[in-house]
Every structure is written in structure tokens, then in C-alpha cells.
Amino acid sequence: MWLGVAGFGAVIAAQAYAILTSPAERDMGHLQKIMYVHVPAAWMTFLAFFVVLVFSVRYLWRRNENDDLLAAAAAEVGATFNGLTLLLGMIWGRPAWGVWWVWDARLTSTLVLFLIFVGYLALRALVDDADQRARWSAAVGAIGAINVPIVYMSVTWWRTLHQPPSSAATLDPAYTLGLRLNAIALLVLMIYFIKKRYDIARLERSVEHMAEAAAMRGT
Amino acid sequence: MELRAKVGFNSVASLGVTILVLLGLALGPDTDALRNAAVGAVWLAALFSGVLAFNRSFQVELESGALEPLLQYPGPRWTLLAGKLLGNLIFLTLMVGILVIVGVVLFGVRIPADWPSLLGVLALGIVGLVVMGTFYASMASRSRAREVLLPLLLFPMLVPVLLAATAASKALLGADLMHEAGAWIQLLAAYDLVFLIATFLAFEHVIEA
Numbered sequence: 001m002w003l004g005v006a007g008f009g010a011v012i013a014a015q016a017y018a019i020l021t022s023p024a025e026r027d028m029g030h031l032q033k034i035m036y037v038h039v040p041a042a043w044m045t046f047l048a049f050f051v052v053l054v055f056s057v058r059y060l061w062r063r064n065e066n067d068d069l070l071a072a073a074a075a076e077v078g079a080t081f082n083g084l085t086l087l088l089g090m091i092w093g094r095p096a097w098g099v100w101w102v103w104d105a106r107l108t109s110t111l112v113l114f115l116i117f118v119g120y121l122a123l124r125a126l127v128d129d130a131d132q133r134a135r136w137s138a139a140v141g142a143i144g145a146i147n148v149p150i151v152y153m154s155v156t157w158w159r160t161l162h163q164p165p166s167s168a169a170t171l172d173p174a175y176t177l178g179l180r181l182n183a184i185a186l187l188v189l190m191i192y193f194i195k196k197r198y199d200i201a202r203l204e205r206s207v208e209h210m211a212e213a214a215a216m217r218g219t
Numbered sequence: 220m221e222l223r224a225k226v227g228f229n230s231v232a233s234l235g236v237t238i239l240v241l242l243g244l245a246l247g248p249d250t251d252a253l254r255n256a257a258v259g260a261v262w263l264a265a266l267f268s269g270v271l272a273f274n275r276s277f278q279v280e281l282e283s284g285a286l287e288p289l290l291q292y293p294g295p296r297w298t299l300l301a302g303k304l305l306g307n308l309i310f311l312t313l314m315v316g317i318l319v320i321v322g323v324v325l326f327g328v329r330i331p332a333d334w335p336s337l338l339g340v341l342a343l344g345i346v347g348l349v350v351m352g353t354f355y356a357s358m359a360s361r362s363r364a365r366e367v368l369l370p371l372l373l374f375p376m377l378v379p380v381l382l383a384a385t386a387a388s389k390a391l392l393g394a395d396l397m398h399e400a401g402a403w404i405q406l407l408a409a410y411d412l413v414f415l416i417a418t419f420l421a422f423e424h425v426i427e428a
């Protein structure tokens with residue numbers, strides 16, 4: 001519970017600091033401030049996917065059910081942060097670029113990543129046998145994660161081979177502290193979300209175990 | 220089994236051609252627009268009809284209940300995957316061959332001088348499609364809602380194949396002024412190798428009933 005309080009508190013504090021202290025950007029004005037949630041959310045997405053990879057492989061190696069539950073919790077939270085990243089990117093893009101969507105390398109890759117996450121979650125929803133669900137999710141999660149850098153690379157080539165790459169704006173030092181604070185705050189929050197989801201999954205699983213045991217005994 | 224495979228092939232290939240025709244109708248009738256859309260249309264038709272082929276490749280064992288006895292045979296599991304891969308490879312190669320011919324005709328594609336390289340791109344793309352399609356179908360075909368689960372799992376994973384195959388093909392059909400086809404071909408080859416190994420390693424975990 002204290003982790004949750006700390007997480008939410010940190011996010012509020014970091015957001016307040018960043019919004020109040022960062023100057024209006026030269027071209028974008030105060031629209032730039034969306035970055036303080038959008039960029040950390042993107043970083044958290046990658047971190048979550050990395051957790052999915054690690055615990056998927058660990059499950060296949062050790063067949064410990066808890067590894068599967070943790071991977072699934074990380075996937076759900078990661079997909080949420082992924083959706084948030086995309087949504088905020090679009091909200092920023094409408095006034096900045098004039099359109100809701102561009103087939104820009106990063107936005108497109110992040111959308112494909114989101115679809116990979118969604119496929120993983122759909123698989124889990126559609127398989128009833130717990131053991132099969134765990135094995136299949138772990139394989140799909142691990143192989144999905146391997147593809148993430150390949151997807152990013154191919155989409156970036158797709159965008160840049162025909163036109164010069166858009167210059168990655170180097171961040172003015174006035175913004176970096178706010179960004180880092182928000183990244184840490186969002187990290188605490190994500191750990192809290194994953195832990196809560198994992199705890200719920202453990203409880204659900206133990207209920208299933210008890211039901212199975214009762215069925216075995218014929219009660 | 221052979222005969223059933225032929226029946227399956229006719230209907231899946233017909234679907235692929237139908238999809239091509241629909242794409243032509245939706246994207247045309249301007250001939251330049253169609254020529255530009257040709258590569259994408261052929262690959263999309265291959266993807267959508269390929270999904271049916273992959274699910275079917277596991278369906279025979281599913282229907283006859285032959286999967287469990289097969290699994291009880293001693294011997295490495297990967298031989299099962301190898302067999303399925305080979306079958307799907309032949310199926311998809313024949314199907315994509317038909318789609319390419321129909322696509323060239325319907326979309327007014329001009330065959331370039333360097334068409335052997337184009338065949339190479341097609342081959343590498345088909346391998347990627349088959350490796351991933353077979354692997355995901357080994358699970359999706361045994362789940363609920365297999366018709367939607369296989370594309371949902373497979374298509375995002377095939378994005379690099381789709382991008383590389385279409386980009387390289389377009390470059391080769393044009394003049395490839397920036398020599399980008401080579402880079403895309405390398406990406407395709409790397410993708411195929413990485414996932415051939417990864418799916419072989421993962422297969423024994425997913426094939427158990």
C-alpha cells in the first residue's frame with residue numbers, strides 16, 4: 001500500500017515540478033509538457049516488455065508458475081503504458097503536426113509493439129488450461145520480445161531510406177531534470193501496478209488450485 | 220492426405236486470387252495506382268490466405284486425434300515441426316507463385332531485368348511467413364477462436380517481413396537507385412535465421428498437449 005502511495009505521490013510531485021519549472025518551448029509552447037508523461041510512459045513500456053521476456057524465458061526454463069503470472073502482469077501493465085504512450089503521442093501530434101497520425105518510425109513501431117502485446121493478452125484469454133496457457137504465453141512472449149528490435153529497425157529503415165531522417169531534437173538541459181524525475185516516479189508507479197496485478201493473479205491461481213483439489217477429492 | 224491437401228490448396232489459392240481481385244477493385248482503376256500497389260497487394264493476399272493454410276496444416280491431426288499418439292513416439296519433437304514446415308513451404312510456394320502471376324497480370328507489373336533477385340526476395344519472404352505461421356498455428360489451431368487468434372498473433376510479428384519484402388521488391392521493380400534491395404534482403408535473411416532457430420527451440424514447449 002505504501003508503494004502505491006509513494007508511486008502516486010512521486011508522479012504528482014514530479015509532474016508539478018516539471019510543469020511549473022520548465023519554460024515554454026520555442027516552437028511548441030506549453031504543448032511540450034506532454035513529453036513529461038509521454039516519454040517516461042514509452043520507457044516504461046520497453047521496461048515492461050523486457051520483464052515479460054525475462055520471466056517468459058525463466059518460466060520455460062524452470063516451469064515455476066509464479067514466473068508466468070509475473071510475466072502476464074507485466075504484459076498487462078506494459079500494454080496499458082503502451083496505449084498511453086500512443087494516445088499522448090497522438091494528442092501531442094494533432095496541434096504539433098496538424099494530423100492525428102503520421103507513419104513516423106517511432107510511432108509506427110510503438111503501434112506494432114502494442115499489437116504484439118495485445119496478441120499475447122488475447123492468447124492468455126483464449127486458453128483455459130493453466131499449464132498450456134503458461135507454456136504458450138511464455139513462448140509467444142519470448143519470441144515476441146526478440147522481434148521488438150527487429151520491428152523497430154525495419155520500420156526505421158522503411159521511413160528513412162526514402163527520405164532524410166528527421167533530426168532527433170537534442171534536449172535542452174532545462175528539460176532533462178524534469179524528465180528524469182518523472183521517469184523515476186513513473187517507474188515506482190509501474191512497479192506498484194505490476195506487483196498489485198501479480199498479487200491478484202497469485203490469488204486467482206490459488207483459488208483455481210483449491211477448486212481442482214476439491215474436485216479431485218470428489219467433494 | 221495428399222488428396223485432402225489438394226482440395227485444401229484449391230480453395231485457399233482461390234481465396235488468394237479473390238483477395239487480389241478485390242484489392243484491384245478497391246485500389247484501382249487507375250493503372251499507375253495499381254502498378255504501385257501491386258507488390259503490397261500480392262503480399263497481403265499471401266498473408267491473408269496463408270493464415271488459412273497454416274491452421275489447416277494442423278487440422279488434420281486435430282480432427283483425427285492423431286496428435287497425442289504422434290507425441291508418444293520416441294524421438295525429438297522438432298521433427299514434427301520440420302515436417303509441418305516442409306509441407307507449408309511447398310503449399311505457400313505454389314500459392315504465392317500463382318498470386319505473383321495473377322498479380323503481374325491484373326496490376327500491370329513490368330518484369331524487370333533483374334527478376335532472379337526478385338525471386339530471391341519472394342523466397343526469403345515465403346520462408347519467414349512459413350516459419351512464423353507454422354509456429355503460431357501450432358498453438359492457435361488448438362485454441363478457441365483460432366480464425367482470429369492466428370492472424371492477431373502472426374501479423375504484428377510479420378511486420379519486418381512485410382516491410383522488407385515489399386520494399387526490396389519495389390526497389391527491384393524500379394531502378395533501385397539507392398541500392399536498398401541488398402540491405403532489405405539481408406534483413407529478411409537474418410529474420411528468417413533468427414526465428415527458424417527460436418521457433419525450433421520453443422516448439423517442444425508448445426506442442427505438448
